[in-house]
Each structure stands twice: as structure tokens, then as C-alpha cells.
Amino acid sequence: MTAVQSVPTVPESRTAKGGRGARILKGLRRALPANTKARVGLGIIAAYVLVAAVGPWVVQSLMGLSPTDLTPDVLQPPSLAHPLGTTQDGSDVFAQLVVGTRTSLLVGAVAAIISTVLSVAIGLIGGYYGGTVDSVLGAITNAFLVLPGLPLVIVLAGYLQGRGGPYTVALVIGLTGWAWGARSKRVQTLSLRSRDFVLNARLLGESNRRIMAVEVLPNLLPVISATLMMSLVTSILAVSGLEFLGIGDINTTSWGQMLYLAQQRQALMSGAWWWFVPPGVAITVLGAAAGLVNFGIDELTNPRLRGARKQTRRAAEKSRTAGKAAQS
């Protein structure tokens, strides 16, 4: 029980209990829409993905707005022609925000996929084999967990100097940000390892690799998707932070670059709130959406949190640790 407390991300706390994993997952699938917070959170994230997918086309082709075109309409407040006003270049802020959503989400997704793949590999192998392998991998995981991530990313980005564009930074973030996920996946694998179907497969002489891939991995999917979502948000924040510092590629349109340029070109002094508030809000709302989903999952797993009378001893600091993870 106590071990569960320390686990940073959420769903494994259910399945860590052993045999109930699959059942709870089914329940989750049914229950998720029932939880308003999770539903709102997922809805917001879905909206972002939608904007990233079709937004640039809508804005550029249907509305005729360009994120990069320079016009004489400098620093215009929001109007019908420019829903979110214009920048110091006379570029449309709304178009930048929408195109930036795609860039930021793509970069975040690349980082998230890399870190999730790493975390699955390390967590799965460690949890499945146990023993020395687990000790070594576990020590490395814990080391990466306590080492501050952002300084490491900044150092690497400092050497790279924008070489390779935003995706190199994404790679770096992915390579450094896997520890949280690895830990949760390890715990879950541990619980699955001694389950009947795994033991059966072993008795049948299945290779370890196959058992991991066919029997264990599918059961990890809920955890994986939760990690993926969290690290997407975390990575977007990290990339935006780097770009805001001026360690990004100034030639791309993204939320971080918008904020960087807004600050550089004295948007604050001009009172051009429409320039630097939207990207910040975009990031915050995305982060909050992830927080809501976590919150919702917490409530599902810990009925006490949503006001039910049932007593549960489950630890609940997860939502806060998850929220913190999103900050770094």
C-alpha cells in the first residue's frame, strides 16, 4: 500500500492491487465520461488536437489569415479582421496562435513519444525481470527522477544551438524526461508479472520477450496513454520555456516564440495584451486540462474524493505530483 503512495502517475495505483487491474480498466472506460472533471479535461485536449490538425488550414485557407505576413496594421487590438489583433510586424496573432498550436503540439508529441517509449522499455524490463536488472534500471530511474530536468535540457540545448530545429530539443526532452513514466510502468509490470495469465504463458514455454510484448504490454496501455498525455504537456511547457529564453529557433511559429518576440518587442509596454496573453493562456489551459484529467482519475480511483462515504486509504498526492511534473 505504501509503495503506491510514492508512484507519481495515476492509473497503476488501481492495477497495482493485482488482479483487479483489467476490471477497473473496464470500469474506467465506462466511468470516465461520468466524471465531469476528466471529461472536461479530455475534451479540452481533444479540442487542442483538433485545432492542431485542421486549424492552420482553416485559418490560412478559409479565413485568409497568415501567421507570417507583414502588414502595415501594426499592433492592432482585436477586431473582426484580426480576432486577436496583430503583432509589432502587423502579423495576425490568431493565425500565429493556431499555427503555433500545431508546432507546439507536434514538438510536444515527438518528445512525449520518445520519453514514453523509453519509459515503457525501462519500466517493463525492470519490472518483468526483477533482480539485478531491476536494481540497476531502478537506480538509474530514481537518479533521473531527482536530478533536475530543466537544467539538463538547457545544457544540451546550449550545445546544440538550435541545430536541427525544434525537434532536436524535443529529442533532448524526450531523452531526459522518461523517469516518471518508467517508475509507474515498473510498478504495474510487477503486479502483472505474478498474475495467472503471465505464469501460464511462462509454463507454456513462451519466450520472455513474447510474454512482455503480448501479455504484459497490452495491460499497460492505460498507464501508457496517461504517461503519454502528461509528458506531452510537460514537454510543451519545457520547449516553450526554452524558446521563451531565446534558446529556440526564431524562424518557427510556436507559443514559446510568440512569447519571446512579444517580450523582445516590448508588447508589455505597448499594452498589447492580445499579443502575449493568448499564448500563455493556451499553455495554461492545456496544462490545466491535463491536471483535470488527473484529478478526475483520482476521483474515480478514490471515491472519497468525490464525496462518497466509502472509506479508502488510497494516497492522493498524485494529482499534485503530476501537476508538478508538468511544471518542470
Place this chain on the structure above:
Amino acid sequence: MTATTLAPGGPVQAAGKAAGRRGGRRSRILLRRIGFYLGTAAVAITLNFVIPRLMPGDPASVILTKMGQKEQISPATEASIRALFGMPDTSLWQQYLDYLGQLAHLDFGTSITYFPTPVSTVISQGLPWTLGLVTLTTVLAFLLGTGLGILAGSRPGSRFDSVMAPLATFLGSMPYFWVATMMLLLLSVSVPVFPSQNGYDLALEPGLTPEFIGSVITYGTLPAITIIVSSVGGWLLGMRNMMITTVAEDYVSLAEAKGLSRWRVLLSYAARNAMLPQVASLAISIGSVVGGSLLAEAVFQYPGVGFLFYQAVINLDYPLMQALFLAISLSVLCANFIADSVYVFLDPRTREDA
């Protein structure tokens, strides 16, 4: 699935381990913990060695060229830079030994940005600022967040709770640098209450004078507010959820039934136990608070290590950059260790055994 099979001594599980295994001793836990942190420090030191050697080009030559433009490089300087950043002709193992030797002497080479000041001097000037700022704000945010969390969690669904919980989620999601920018706008530009940059009034001679201390407080306020605003939400939510869970425990109901005042029950029974995971989280989250404060420092040009770090990166000051990475990592490890040890002493399960 008992906790005993868990991780090999992570910062937090070890506590669970102790609980699971009846014979766990506090000292043993602490020793284990020390071992883990020493191991992690070794990882940080090794990463610091590996990174410049993995990077494209030859950072050592780049650094030496840059320095050469400013001043004649002494053989000693060149040797220390080579030891830190790579010497193509020597074996990697020998390089590693040389590098460890450098560290043992606290010789991190010379900063390019602050040429010709040694890196160790530059960092020792910046570190107190960040340590002060981060420690103070983390403690304040922790107390504030935990306090508000107790209040929110003691009556889930109350008006206070239904405002606080979403607000905390939102605050916790705001990026530090954006909060910093907004603070700058609101409290330095629109209503010029606080200075917008630096750590103290540059016209003053640093010293323990009332003016100087006053200016340090004034100049530190905006960075401090930024960090508190961005990190308080996490503590609040964590404590709230813990409280909600704990308040429903039997012993709390029992205490209530005994007729103890609600307030007393909340604080001495529920909150006290709900605190434990909070302290555990403190250890884990220090790294991210430091990361966030680095960005805030860059915005406010606060003279701590975050701003130095930013300087080092934009000026391609590799010696300063690497040393700062090491200094920050090791400081975070120390802070982690302290928080972890506090946890061990607070945890009744380890107390019983000791």
C-alpha cells in the same frame, strides 16, 4: 504485491519498504538513502563529464579560442579546460580521472562571460541568491498551500473548496516564465511598485546595512511572488486530497466521537497524517521548483544561478554552463536528501521501530 519487492531504494519507496519489513531501522533507512544519493551524485558528475564529449565539434578548442581572444591563456588554464572538456589524445578513463581531480580541487576553469573570473567564484556569488530565494519561497508556498489544502480538504465540496481546487489546478498549470512576465507587467510596469530587474539596488554597496537588506527584499519580491504563485497550487491540491482521504479514516471518526473539537481533530489527527505524503512530495518536487525558478530569474535578471545559467547558455560559456549544471544538480540532491530525512523522522512507522 508487497512493497518489499519494490525499487532499490528510491527516495520515497524506501519508507514503504521499512514499513513492509518489520525489522527496518531508521538508521538503516538513512544509510540506504545516503547510498542512493551518493550514487545519484555520481550519475550527475558522470553526465557532466560525458555531455561535452558527446557534443559535435570540440568544445575544449572552442573555449580556448574564445579565451585566447581576450587574454593570453596560461598553460594552467589550458590544462584545466582540457581536463574538463576533453583531451582527444588521452584515454577516456584517464580523462575521467583528471576530471575528478579537477572537481576535487573545485577547479571548473574560467568563465568566458565573466572573463577572467574563475567559474567557482562566479557560482559562489550566484548560489546564495538562488538558495535564499528558492528555500524561502518553497517553504512559504509549502506552508501556504498545505494550510489552504487542510482548509479545503476538511470540508470537500464547500464553497471554499469548490473555488480553491480549480483555482489551484489553474495556477499550477501556469508556466513560471509567463507568470513572471505577467508579474512584471502588473507590478512593475502598469503599477510600478517593484523594480523590474536585478537583485538589489546597484547604487548601493553590498553589505549588512539596512538599506541594502531592504533593497534585497524589495528586489526579491517579484521573483518570490512568481515562484509562490506557480507552485502553491500543487501543495494545495495534494494536501486537500490527502485530507479528504484521511478525514474519513476510522481514528478520525473515533476522535470526533470522543467529543474532541473538530479543529483539534483536524490538526492533530487528520492533518498530521496527511502531512506525510506532502513531505515526501517536497523531496520530489524540489527539482522542478528549481527548474522553474531558473526561468523566473532569467526574466527578472535576478543575480542567482538561474540567470547565470541563462547567461552561460546564450554566451556559449561552456565552462560556466557545465559547472552550473553540476552545482544545481548537487544542490537539488542535497535538498532532496534533507526533505527525505525529515520524512523518515516524521513517519511513525519508522519511529516505532527505532
Place this chain on the structure above:
Amino acid sequence: MKLGRRPRRWGSITICATLGLALSACQGGASAGGAKDTLVINYASGKTVLQENYNPLVTTGGTATQGTRIYMFQSLMGIDNLKGGEFTPWLASAQEMSKDGRTLTITLDKRATWSDGKPVTAEDVVFTFDLVKKTPALNGTGISFETVEAKDDKTVVMTFEKAAFTQVPGILKQYIVPKKHWEGKNPVTFTNPKPVGSGPYTLERFNPKQVTLQLRDDYWRSDTIKVKHIQLPVVNAATEISQMMSGKQDVSGGAIANLEKLYIQKDPKKNGYFYPSYGFLSMFFNHDRPQLQNVHLRKAMSLAMDREQQIKLVTALGANPISQTGLDAETQSKWLDPAYKEPVEQDLAAAKSELKKAGYTLRGGKAVDAKGKPLALKYIEVSDFADSVQRARVIASQLMKIGVKVTVQPLAIATYNEAKAKGEFDLAASGYAYGAVPWQVYNSMLNSQFAGSADGKKPAQTNNFLRWRDDKTDRLLDEMASSGDEKKQIEATRKLEKVIVDEVPYVTLSSITAGCAWSNRNWTGWPSEKDDPYTYCAPWYDGPEFEEVLSRLKPAGS
């Protein structure tokens, strides 16, 4: 129920206490700074950290010197671009070139002393010129003479092998250092930590965020200068205007975006500016890059630019598009061939046809070469000069219209200077001040002796970061230099103008202004366009101009 109420109060008390502490603290500190005899200047160093380097002889490399030397050191004379390039006395009170252009006599100001109390002597001047002559890294203007001698304590005589009229401005603009403190030092790397100079101020205190200077007691002009202390802090551009509006900063040499709207109009009585033109701005090519050696490509890029838009979006106050030669049709009309008077107009059709001649075809909006490789160029700029980065982005966007993809890379100033010197760029931009004669600016930009080597081993120098190596140009520069006859000089200059128009070694964008935005909350007496345009007030402007401003400033309300 009871419990539900208590928390709220508790919470608000905590918040109040925190805020209260902060507010009381801030009131305590607000009084500091802004003392009556102190002037706070943004000298636009382009840096976020200052270095302790007060070597006035090194002009490149982004040392702290660049901005601070005009307060602590002096050159022999200044060149007043507001008065058509007239010489103005500074450390020297007079100069005379013989008719044959081979003997220059310089008379030092009798009142001049070093800040250690010793008089400035002709020996110091001789020492400095010998040093410059034998140290190519310091010899940015190519000073070459046969002998330099002290005729007496305050008179220096310099002789030349051939007529050296064009060398005079460079020689007079040379900063002079005291022999006693510089003998035996490596003049390039010496950081001069305890600067001894002949200027009105000395170093009071150094902090990586601020240099503080103090008025000397024994400078001959000290009685008339009311500014006793100067603070040169690193300024955060994002909040600079609010600093000036609240009287915490008095003058800015930085480029403030939307100055007119955000600053002047907010308080026209207290806020002002003066931005006279002093030279031209150009984007230049790295001619060591094979693709940029094609003149048609260079022409295409010049034709693709909308110069009016650049000025508007960068909000460069007072700037105008000018002739491709770089010479201003008003102040430099004597030298400018009337045929080249008009600025290049944007003409996308012509630009595209030049691009075609250069061997590029447009495919999917991108210019690709014969092998199908898209043309991509790297434009470097100083990251802390937000206006310049903005200009770079505008240019990138304009060149995209003819399919030329330009990537803007902002760099820290030291890295930028290094990249420029080593040729690690494709495009960059720079401003050039007119000298006494056009030869001065053209020679520094286009003379192959400053171009460095193509392999990057020998860095480019002075202003020839273009790495322009052209025999015809060198010949014409020689021709301009060797004649004392203005008519012949004009003739040669116009021939060189033709080279610049035909070959496009660089693209002239606009005139460039030097000036300041000022606040008269603490100090009055600033120059302004309509009241008293007496001189340049840019606090980084190299020469005696800012000392003139300082001598005219009076505390507000006196």
C-alpha cells in the same frame, strides 16, 4: 458549518500578511537611487553582463570598452557629421596637414591631464601611434606613417611617404593612452582594470550589471559639468520606458519600439528625443560563400526589398531609404553621382528575372538551383538588439517573396562578432557612420586588406566582414586616398559608386540615425530637433559629442 467559515479568514490573513510585508519592504527601498548629481544612462551595450575591460584601443570584440571609453578616454579629435564632417577638438586643440599631404602637425590641448594627475604629453601620443602601427589588430583604419615624433611637450609631428590626406580622419579619431601605464603590456588583451584616461570621468565601481563613473576633480572642464556620477546599467528593454517615465533612467541610446506613441505622447513635456542621421544601414553578403558570389542573386535580393516597410515595422525614427551607394543625397551630395541618387525600389518581377539569370528556378515558392537544391541563407544578428532582430525577420519575410529562404539566427554579441569576423554567416547587417570623406567608410568596408582569409584562419577586420576582395575597388580606394585634390577625389569616389551599384557588394537599406530618447525629469538641456539640435546625444556615439551634452545638462528645477 463553523469549520467552513474559519478557513476563509485564515487564508486571507495569511495573504494580507505576505502582501503587507512586501509592500512595506518596497516602500523602504524606493527612495534609493536617482541622486541629484547622478545621470543614469542606457548606453545600449547589447549585453546582459558587462565585462571588466577598459581597453580603449580595441574597437571590436564586444568588450565593455565600446560604450564606456567616451567617458574615460579621448581621441585627438572628433568628426561632426551634423556639420558636414568638420573636425572638432578634443584631446588635441589643433591639427594641420602640409600642402603636399606628407606632414601632419597635431597640437594637444594644454589643459589636458591624465586621471592620475600627470599631464598628457606628446610622448604619450607618439607611444600610442607606434603601438597601433606595429599591432595590426588595433589598426582598424589602416594608419601608416613614416615617422612620428614629439616636437615639444604638446606638439606631435607625423610624416608620410606619400600624400596621406585620407588618413587624417583615422589618425585624429585615434584614442590615446598613457605611456606610463601601457608600456610592456599586450595592447590587445590588456583589460586595463584600473583605467587612467584623459576624459572627464574615472571608474568608480564595477558590477557585471552596471558600471559607475565619477567626474574627475582635475579635468579642465569639470567646473562646467554638473553630472558628478554616471551610472551605466544593463537595461531590460521590456521595461525601459517605465523606468524613464518614473525618473529612474535619464537617457536611452537603445532603440525603443514605437517611441513616439509609447513614450513621447505619454508626456510630451518631459519626454523627448533627438535622432539625426549619421550614416547608412546596409545588409551585406559573405562573399566567401560561392552562391553569394553571383551578382544576379545579390541584385535579386536588393530588388526584392521593401525598404519603406522595413523602416515602418522596425520603427526606425528619422530613417529614410537612400541611394544604393550608401551616400545620403542631402549631406553627401557633393560626392554622390546624381545618377545613383534614388534608392532602389522594390520590383518583384525584376527580382525574379535576376534570380533566373543567377540560375535559380522557382519551384513551389522556393528558389532552387540547377541541381534542385533550395537556396537557404543564414542571417545573423545580435540577440539583444531587438530592433535589429526585428529587421532581420522583416527582411527574411520579404526575401521569401522571391523564394529565398532566410533563417534568422540571433546570437549573443560576443558570439555574433566572432561569427562575423570568421565568416560564419551568409547575411548580416550593419550601420556605417560617414567620415570626413566617403573614402573613410568605403575603405573600411571594401578594402581587401581587411577582408581576412577565405579559410577563416585570418579573421576579417574593421568593417570588411563582407570579405570583399576586388582589385578594381582597391585601386579606386588608393586613387581616392592619394590625392589632396577634392575634384580628383570626387571623380574616383564616383567610379567606386558605380562598382557598388553594379556589383552590389552590399544592399543599402536606409539612412541610419544616432540619437537618444531623454527625460528631463532630473536633467534638462538635452538637444532636440526643434529647440536646439546642437549635437548627437547617443550615449554610445564615439567622439566628443556626448561630453558636449554632459556639459550642457543642468539639474531640473535649477
